[in-house]
Amino acid sequence: MKTRYGVALTVIAIAGTFSGWSAATRAQQSAPYTDQQATVGQAAYTQSCAACHGRTLSGGGEAPALAGATFMSSWGPHTTQELFTRIRTSMPPENPNSLSADSYASIVAFILKANGAQAGSSALTPETNIAIVSVANGQMPAGLTAAAAAPAAQGRGGRGRGGRGRGGDDDSTAAAPARMGLTLAGTIKSYSSITPEMLASPPEGDWLMHYRNYSGWNNSPLTQITPRNAGLLQLKWAWPLEDGMRQQMTPLVHDGVMFLSTNVSNTVQALDARTGDLLWEHRLGPMNTPGQNATRTMALYGNLVFYPATDATLYALDARTGNIVWKTRPAEFPDDKIGGIMVAKDKLLVGITRCNELDAKDHCFIAGYDAATGKQLWKFYTVARKGTPGGDTWGNLTDDQRSGADTWIAGTYDPQLNLAFWGTGQAKGSSRDQRGPNGDALYSNTTLALDPDTGKLKWFFQNAPGETLDLDEVFERTLIDHGSQKTLMTVGKSGLMWKLDRVTGKFLDVKETVFQNVWAAIDMKTGRTTYRDDILEKKPGQAVASCPSPSGGHNWQATSYDPSNDLLLLPLSQNCAMYGGGPQLFYEMPGTDGNLGRLSAYETNTMRPVWSFQQRSPFLTSVITTAGGVGFVGDFDRTFRAFDIKTGKTLWETRLPTTAQGYPTTFSVGGEQFVAVPTGYNGGSPEQKPTTMLRGEIQRPTIGHGVYVFGLPKNVN
Amino acid sequence: MTDSTKIRSVSDGSARGWGPARIKKSLIVLLAVLAFVPLAAAEKYQVYLSPLPHNDETQPLIIGSKGTATATLDGDTITISGTFTGLSGRATKARLSLSRGPGIPGDAQFDLTLEGDTAGKVSGQKKLDASQLAALRSRKLYIQIDSEKMPSGHLWGWLLEEHEIAGEDVPVKGSGYLPPFAVRTK
Structure with a gap:
């Protein structure tokens, strides 16, 4: 006998599959909403929902589509009242029920219209209760969202009250700045030009790039802070950042200058890294760009600081003054965003993400630029199209139906091999049943080895062929040598830790780092993974269990690699979800006793776990390690801690105003070592799912974006 | 086996009668054998009871609800005993269910006994057939408790082999307990 839960899912799936689609072809009756109400709803949707669900309601990442076949499969059998209640009680995720009932009703009206429902003469109310499939067929009227999909204009802003969209991209708490532009011009004299040699071997006290070194180690040679004195760490200075949108940045440091950014107004700032004094500030704009995306990475080269703005404009600013040296817009479609960026030698490599527009020539790519001039040199498309290598791995999908393989995380680089290593995200639609009968969908969820001078693909290894649960394999590729063996290690959302030969791309080993139940088999000769049968047999609208959830193990x-102890330190999450049948339903991971956060250390030569540390609160910063033997990591519950790299034992901890989120860095100025950690409260699934699971249990302010810098007392130095 | 063999060879070459020295030596041998030869010991399992999949609407109903249980397999008979607390409504039903593996919803196998209200006890004893025994040993059995507020399932937890439980915030050596799932093939 099936559990009632299982029965319910099955009934919904069957209803969605058969009743829904048979109804889709029949004539539609007038729906209980008016055209005027849908127009109001479209405006409310654009302001409060489009950031995550897309301006064309196509969904993205973990935000489901709200129009078309996927939506009708999930929601067709349900009623308008159920949809109204679902949206009102859960959206926006950071602040459910924060809009008026009329606004929620108008958004439902807009969703009905976007799914082909014909407007009637009476407005939809919270009490309206009619099966969605009886009035909608999933066919969007031509031109409905065309205006909304127009390119984002510079200076878009001045919007009024808006609920926080998913991830808070439509946050309303940030007041418009008094003026835009170069609001404080810099006159930094003692700034040395960053050379390719410096990037290959960074000065000890600097943090020049996203992962500090080309190899992606997040490891500093600084030794002043040790397990013996870490308990004495104290706040040296703090700097607030604009509240709103997604704050997940990396403070970069060179020659005692720290570079920060905030994506609310696309402001880049240079501060004195020792004192926290502002040296220059450039408010580039636009304000509050629609479309969810966090700015995680900036890059430095020569006298330039590179900033990927939220409207996908790539800026090169003079690091000494803040003036714009060049700018360009690599993205091809209005909703596209810039993901990770990195410098390899004298080339700026730029990954594109959110290139999700189906049935259009909107494909993600990595592009190479001359860092000095901004001239584009090459593009590598991460979706294999027909007639190209791998082009036969997408089944019958046309080129324009192939989407995803976003490059939203910065790559790494091996100067000796002259290869840049990038990961890609999942194919879109995110599940096989959405994509139709298909194959591996290259180059989604793949490790790519590219020549940074030409963009030529040297080798690839697909970590998750034909991925179907939104379990990206896009994250950092860490380069580690074991004697003469050059390896590449990476951990994806399913928690598999991969080891590849980075010269050839050959699979070497793989290890599960959190509990997973999605892969039924792993071929240890080839590294090819096989899903559970029920995942492969999943039908549209059906939910399947996924451990980890799409928020990712x-x-x-x-991660951080500590070469002294050959340890790779992994911040991990332990939660599961019922996925694919509408809204994700979260639950604790079996065997974890409710510990959502895990920090583990693995010896990379042997793949042997050395220690692990679990806690209720998930970790929401990267891990960094130092040659002093101390690591740092921050979590959802506002704790930032120093720990002993060898044992995992906590050496020091402090509470921050809100969630520690982003990429901590460590640096030195004038012989003094500092540690910087960003705070932020909006984000994608790693931030949202804990928010859902810990609501009512862990309280944290949804204000307080900033950077906090710690160091030892003077007398210790 | 190596140790007992070694001790026996020493014994063979020593005293012939049952004097105190030989009795003492024999006791040592017996203890050594008991120490190294496993008895037909009962298999022990432990269960964390945690909320079933929930969304924003049902999340307020599951805050603070949890439980633990143990299960002992003696021969082919399983005995389950556990407690739960913090339910938002009275517990109404408990059962042992079979699934494809940890974290995957499955089908009820047999009912368990409930005592209490929003907090209480769950227990049961049942002879398992061969397929159920195999399921138990491959972590496919789970306890589910329904409540008035969550009639389709409030708490669930898989029967996992007894393992070390690290205290929260205490590092453990190795990875700690990670239930295996994927089959590794070559």
């Missing part, structure tokens, strides 16, 4: 919170 591992996510953008980067």
